[in-house]
Amino acid sequence: MAKSKEILRGAEIFCRALKDEGVKHLFGYPGGAVLHIYDELFKQDAVEHILVRHEQGAVHAADGYARATGMPGVVLVTSGPGATNTVTGIATAFMDSIPMVVFTGQVATHMIGNDAFQEVDAIGITRPCVKHNFLVKDVKELAATIKHAFYVATTGRPGPVVVDIPKDVTADSCEYEYPTSVDMRSYKPVVKGHPGQIKRAAELILSAKKPMIYSGGGVILSNASEELTDFTRELGYPITNTLMGLGAYPATDKQFVGMLGMHGTYEANMAMHHCDVLIAIGARFDDRVTGDLDQFCPYAKIIQIDIDPSSIAKNVPVDIPIVGDVKHVLTDLTALIKASKNKPDTEAIKLWWDQIKEWQSIDCLKFDRTTEVIKPQYVIEKFYELTNGDAYVTSDVGQHQMWAAQFYKFDKPRHWINSGGLGTMGFGLPAAMGVKLAFPDDVVACITGEASLVMCIQELSTCLQYGLPVKVINLNNRYMGMVRQWQEFFYAGRYSHSYMEAIPDFVKLAESFGHTGMRIEKTADVDGALKDALAMKDKLVMMDFITDQTENVYPMIASGKGQHEMHLPPTTDRELA
Amino acid sequence: MRHILSLLLENEAGALSRVSGLFSARAFNIESLTVAPTEDPTVSRMTLVTSGSDEIVEQITKQLNKLVDVIKVVDLSESRHIERELLLIKLTAKNDHREEIKRLVDIFRGHIIDVTDSSYTIEMTGSGDKLDAFIDALDKKLILEVVRSGVSGIARGDKAI
Ligand SMILES: Cc1cc2nc3c(=O)[nH]c(=O)nc-3n(C[C@H](O)[C@H](O)[C@H](O)COP(=O)(O)OP(=O)(O)OC[C@H]3O[C@@H](n4cnc5c(N)ncnc54)[C@H](O)[C@@H]3O)c2cc1C
Ligand SMILES: Cc1ncc(C[n+]2csc(CCOP(=O)(O)OP(=O)(O)O)c2C)c(N)n1
Ligand SMILES: [Mg+2]
Numbered sequence: 001m002a003k004s005k006e007i008l009r010g011a012e013i014f015c016r017a018l019k020d021e022g023v024k025h026l027f028g029y030p031g032g033a034v035l036h037i038y039d040e041l042f043k044q045d046a047v048e049h050i051l052v053r054h055e056q057g058a059v060h061a062a063d064g065y066a067r068a069t070g071m072p073g074v075v076l077v078t079s080g081p082g083a084t085n086t087v088t089g090i091a092t093a094f095m096d097s098i099p100m101v102v103f104t105g106q107v108a109t110h111m112i113g114n115d116a117f118q119e120v121d122a123i124g125i126t127r128p129c130v131k132h133n134f135l136v137k138d139v140k141e142l143a144a145t146i147k148h149a150f151y152v153a154t155t156g157r158p159g160p161v162v163v164d165i166p167k168d169v170t171a172d173s174c175e176y177e178y179p180t181s182v183d184m185r186s187y188k189p190v191v192k193g194h195p196g197q198i199k200r201a202a203e204l205i206l207s208a209k210k211p212m213i214y215s216g217g218g219v220i221l222s223n224a225s226e227e228l229t230d231f232t233r234e235l236g237y238p239i240t241n242t243l244m245g246l247g248a249y250p251a252t253d254k255q256f257v258g259m260l261g262m263h264g265t266y267e268a269n270m271a272m273h274h275c276d277v278l279i280a281i282g283a284r285f286d287d288r289v290t291g292d293l294d295q296f297c298p299y300a301k302i303i304q305i306d307i308d309p310s311s312i313a314k315n316v317p318v319d320i321p322i323v324g325d326v327k328h329v330l331t332d333l334t335a336l337i338k339a340s341k342n343k344p345d346t347e348a349i350k351l352w353w354d355q356i357k358e359w360q361s362i363d364c365l366k367f368d369r370t371t372e373v374i375k376p377q378y379v380i381e382k383f384y385e386l387t388n389g390d391a392y393v394t395s396d397v398g399q400h401q402m403w404a405a406q407f408y409k410f411d412k413p414r415h416w417i418n419s420g421g422l423g424t425m426g427f428g429l430p431a432a433m434g435v436k437l438a439f440p441d442d443v444v445a446c447i448t449g450e451a452s453l454v455m456c457i458q459e460l461s462t463c464l465q466y467g468l469p470v471k472v473i474n475l476n477n478r479y480m481g482m483v484r485q486w487q488e489f490f491y492a493g494r495y496s497h498s499y500m501e502a503i504p505d506f507v508k509l510a511e512s513f514g515h516t517g518m519r520i521e522k523t524a525d526v527d528g529a530l531k532d533a534l535a536m537k538d539k540l541v542m543m544d545f546i547t548d549q550t551e552n553v554y555p556m557i558a559s560g561k562g563q564h565e566m567h568l569p570p571t572t573d574r575e576l577a
Numbered sequence: 578m579r580h581i582l583s584l585l586l587e588n589e590a591g592a593l594s595r596v597s598g599l600f601s602a603r604a605f606n607i608e609s610l611t612v613a614p615t616e617d618p619t620v621s622r623m624t625l626v627t628s629g630s631d632e633i634v635e636q637i638t639k640q641l642n643k644l645v646d647v648i649k650v651v652d653l654s655e656s657r658h659i660e661r662e663l664l665l666i667k668l669t670a671k672n673d674h675r676e677e678i679k680r681l682v683d684i685f686r687g688h689i690i691d692v693t694d695s696s697y698t699i700e701m702t703g704s705g706d707k708l709d710a711f712i713d714a715l716d717k718k719l720i721l722e723v724v725r726s727g728v729s730g731i732a733r734g735d736k737a738i
Pocket of ligand 2: 396397398399400401423424425426448449450451452453475477479480481482483
């Protein structure tokens, strides 16, 4: 006899569906439209609710959690201002293809469109920055919609999904059953690559004389680091990663030539410019990577592997497109290459490596190590050494973000967590909080700048409440350094509104939130301070490093310039190669 | 180049705004857009006329396909197809003009579907070019109101999308 299904209220269905979906953590902030749900959350313990201090923080925390674990981040906020406060976080996740489900409360269905109290058109506002969104109009659709939301967020090219739930839907009741599978006629992500295209790619790859592997965030999203490493080692070819791809291939490996793009290494960008076969893997030819499109990879035949057809040939024409999941495509491609009678042209590849080594020898990341004033690069280098490269590092946006990307050598995927596509200041601290929640035993640090840090500083309270002792490394240059750098280079040093006046005392600020603060002003003290901070395992330590105010990020390709047209640090003797 | 895209999409409240929002957000052209439910009430059929280089139209097609509500996209202009548009036009039609307008409507195979002492309302279907030609042939001073439906299209032959 079939067991009769339980009749539950919408709010109960919400909690049960999250539990049945396997959700462990929910980042949220209450309000009128979601009070029925909060009441149910109170009565259960399957899902742990983390109370943030601002809805933007909830979304960034869920985002950091998702990037570090590969599981979808989950958020619950109220209608109106609760919903609008999530928009920056949703757009951040959207640009970097992060799986996330955001539940927004909504006014009751019969009030929608009436300018009711705390009503906004959350579906309309978020439409351009979500993978998809749903308005639940009937409690009978609630469970299935939640299932669909998680399915869409986590499959294919991942992304944030918003589910807008009117208050009356959470009060109404119906039979509860959580669907076990989903079939959508309008949404069928591709997984396997086309065998004919993979075969053509293998032939081109093996015929290359100056090959280059350019891999991105898609490898991390696909959990395909092992496949990428296997593929790259089999060939012996040079590899570069985008900002989003760092850690997908071990940075300490000898085939890795560093990050590419605007602040990439000289060798990575020169190799891109001169290569004859470019193998793009889960990377989307962003303008911070390509520079001037007319000068991009002028000699290369291009292979592009991507799960999203619209990423392929969007900015740059491609010779061999392969639509599919990187993990599957690389497995098939490597197998084909291993089985092939053809082998890489070892002689040509050796000459190519000789050329690359010559580029490497100019040491494009060189900085002055003799100063008493702290160089930001030095702090990151030391932190890297002291953590053996094992830490989870989140970041904000600016110079400090670029230095973190250049000087922390990520050997593992999902350890470098930053906002690349949207470039959202304020991301770092809440993201670190989300990561620490997922990995309480690991070192989680937020490398930030004094301007970015204050944008979501309120989350220090959340860290205290839930015991999330992240390490904050504030590279305090008393400037919006990245803005100041552009003004120095391109606006004749007119530092319009990029100087930070009235900067808080970060030590006292940390203390007022119940944490530990340190101020470090001399190079000689960096090592000891980092060691002390790392030794305080259970403490959130805010390290305020007073750094060189005028240090710039090098190399740099100015916007609209070709990849081979780099500014190098003043310490090197080659300018604008 | 001008392209005529045919779409099947879920007949959901937000589906139309997802499509139109995509075009404005990505600065794609829309010349016309028509949409209505099909024989299956859960599915809508949209005909969208756009223009752009091959690369842009390829992006448009891919971006449309990516929308979760879109079931299928076909570029009708890639093969033999038929397009039709409906024109409703109201003209001042007095004394001596009445005969002349009627003759012109017959030549273009339209119908006069409403008549007053001083006006005609005409219905006409055809390709956009034909409707343009008809409007051009009229004395502009007589035109009171023009309503065009935008293009609907279907492929020739026995294949359905
Ligand atoms: C201040 C600042 C400076 C920057 N400077 C640089 C710089 O110097 N260099 C640099 O590289 N970036 C830089 N960026 C970041 C840049 O803006 C882009 O975010 C970044 O280059 C995009 O990385 P990506 O190409 O790996 O794409 P992602 O945004 O990570 O996209 C991933 C791609 O992989 C695809 N994909 C997803 N899942 C799969 C799967 N399972 N299988 C196959 N494909 C999949 C997606 O469809 C997408 O096309 C900077 C950002 C900021 C804020
Ligand atoms: C929300 C937001 N507003 C503005 C910007 C533009 N912006 C990019 S970097 C930057 C300055 C960052 O300063 P800081 O956090 O001190 O980092 P620094 O560059 O000094 O290391 C600004 C304002 C942004 N990326 N995000
Ligand atoms: Mg700063």
